[in-house]
Amino acid sequence: MSDxxxxxxxxxxxxxxxxxxxxxxxxxxxxxxxxxxxxxxGGNVQPWRVIxxxxxxxxKRLQELYVGPWKQYAKxxxxxxxxxxxxxxxKQERMMAAADHLAEHLHEAPAILVFCFxxxxxxxxxxxxxxxxVVGGGSVYPAVQNALLACRAEGLGCTLTxxxxxxxxxxxxxxxxxxxxxTCAFVPxxxxxxxGHGTISRRPVxxxxxxxxWGDAFGx
Amino acid sequence: MSDxxxxxxxxxxxxxxxxxxxxxxxxxxxxxxxxxxxxxxGGNVQPWRVIxxxxxxxxKRLQELYVGPWKQYAKxxxxxxxxxxxxxxxKQERMMAAADHLAEHLHEAPAILVFCFxxxxxxxxxxxxxxxxVVGGGSVYPAVQNALLACRAEGLGCTLTxxxxxxxxxxxxxxxxxxxxxTCAFVPxxxxxxxGHGTISRRPVxxxxxxxxWGDAFGx
Numbered sequence: 070m071s072d073x074x075x076x077x078x079x080x081x082x083x084x085x086x087x088x089x090x091x092x093x094x095x096x097x098x099x100x101x102x103x104x105x106x107x108x109x110x111g112g113n114v115q116p117w118r119v120i121x122x123x124x125x126x127x128x129k130r131l132q133e134l135y136v137g138p139w140k141q142y143a144k145x146x147x148x149x150x151x152x153x154x155x156x157x158x159x160k161q162e163r164m165m166a167a168a169d170h171l172a173e174h175l176h177e178a179p180a181i182l183v184f185c186f187x188x189x190x191x192x193x194x195x196x197x198x199x200x201x202x203v204v205g206g207g208s209v210y211p212a213v214q215n216a217l218l219a220c221r222a223e224g225l226g227c228t229l230t231x232x233x234x235x236x237x238x239x240x241x242x243x244x245x246x247x248x249x250x251x252t253c254a255f256v257p258x259x260x261x262x263x264x265g266h267g268t269i270s271r272r273p274v275x276x277x278x279x280x281x282x283w284g285d286a287f288g289x
Numbered sequence: 290m291s292d293x294x295x296x297x298x299x300x301x302x303x304x305x306x307x308x309x310x311x312x313x314x315x316x317x318x319x320x321x322x323x324x325x326x327x328x329x330x331g332g333n334v335q336p337w338r339v340i341x342x343x344x345x346x347x348x349k350r351l352q353e354l355y356v357g358p359w360k361q362y363a364k365x366x367x368x369x370x371x372x373x374x375x376x377x378x379x380k381q382e383r384m385m386a387a388a389d390h391l392a393e394h395l396h397e398a399p400a401i402l403v404f405c406f407x408x409x410x411x412x413x414x415x416x417x418x419x420x421x422x423v424v425g426g427g428s429v430y431p432a433v434q435n436a437l438l439a440c441r442a443e444g445l446g447c448t449l450t451x452x453x454x455x456x457x458x459x460x461x462x463x464x465x466x467x468x469x470x471x472t473c474a475f476v477p478x479x480x481x482x483x484x485g486h487g488t489i490s491r492r493p494v495x496x497x498x499x500x501x502x503w504g505d506a507f508g509x
Contacts, residue, residue, distance in 0.1 A: 074292030075442050076320075079327045079435055099508060100296075102498045106491045107299045108434065109449060112366070113384075115492055124501040142412065146332070164333075185503075188421040192362065194454040195473070196421065201408040203473050204451045206426015211434035211449075213427070214328065215299055222295050229329060229431075231424045234415040245503040253415070253423050271326045272335055278322045281344040283405075283465040288319060 073222040081266045082217060085226025086167040088178045088259030097223050098180065101258070104219035108212035116190035117209045117253075119216075120183040120244050125176070130243055131255075132176035134236040139172040142232060160270075171228070171257065178257035183240065184213055185250045206253070213254045226261035229254055293442040301486045302437060305446030306387040308398045308479030317443050318400065321478070324439035328432035336410035337429040337473075339436075340403040340464050345396070350463055351475075352396035354456040359392040362452060380490075391448070391477065398477035403453075403460065404433055405470045426473070433474045446481035449474055
């Protein structure tokens with residue numbers, strides 16, 4: 070197996086939502102999971118685990134649980150893009166069509182990665198602030214990102230969704246997730262129906278990075 | 290510039306806490322920032338920004354703000370490892386010594402990346418649950434992880450800390466971070482004093498991944 074270049078992988082990692090049903094070889098899955106384990110975490114505690122859901126009945130149940138939250142999200146999102154026009158709107162609509170497809174066919178992905186975390190094993194430094202806490206995510210989403218990049222390397226389509234958190238208690242029961250552990254990321258993976266990974270659209274560095282204080286664009 | 294292999298970068302990304310004061314060329318910093326922008330985020334909204342702090346007085350102020358939370362954390366962590374023995378304990382003590390060094394010399398790193406996020410631009414799906422929310426982190430820490438991996442590619446030492454969230458209001462004032470934006474990750478970067486990145490120590494896949502439900506180790 071050749072190792073894809075780091076920058077090449079990062080710059081072509083797309084959300085791929087139309088997946089083939091073909092099974093994923095064990096060694097390929099193993100490399101994706103190993104990539105996740107390599108990620109850093111606070112105190113190197115690795116306060117996460119991942120469940121690889123391949124069982125057909127469990128995948129179907131995850132799809133059933135996903136549809137409701139997706140429809141609600143989609144309704145709100147579509148209302149929010151009504152004022153857009155031209156290519157910007159067309160792009161949003163293509164994305165939404167692919168996401169509709171994913172919601173209907175989630176169970177057909179040969180594997181769904183369910184990332185779990187244990188907040189009791191995290192030092193969450195922003196719980197006392199008067200705003201939503203995100204720091205616990207700093208010990209799990211680097212692992213998720215590594216897994217996504219490894220999927221890119223292996224030619225597997227993938228996308229990160231968190232909508233199933235709305236059905237967390239049902240997901241916990243389905244997958245025997247014990248007390249103290251919760252869900253934070255769901256990644257359906259499979260070989261792509263279309264061309265898969267490729268060009269991505271992102272804001273440039275000058276819009277995302279400042280030098281020494283807010284507002285002074287980096288590199289300008 | 291050659292592109293390091295993805296798996297090579299991931300498997301050798303260490304927390305590097307002893308950094309040289311040598312400046313980082315603009316093009317190198319630019320590539321680290323660009324790698325961050327490539328990361329996925331919920332709805333592709335990219336609800337984060339990064340401030341590259343190079344100004345000496347501001348770096349010194351960040352160091353002053355960091356020392357208190359670090360000392361508190363270190364005291365608790367050292368109490369927690371007192372029962373350990375042998376190589377496990379020696380390893381923890383080496384890590385703590387390097388982290389003490391970082392706390393005393395944080396301002397000597399030629400650049401400190403301060404990642405900010407805007408929860409108003411995020412769909413945080415786990416706010417209604419009876420446990421700490423982490424999902425907002427899903428739209429920022431993939432970008433942080435990309436930046437860390439790019440540092441590895443560029444030969445820059447780096448480590449992720451969130452301790453400065455304890456001084457968020459002071460950091461916001463120092464860097465003119467506007468209302469609605471908050472801090473979630475601080476990454477001092479610089480060329481390493483020692484050998485820098487290299488071997489890492491992580492739990493194996495069989496301890497981190499299950500198949501179809503909690504407890505059934507993947508690959509066994």
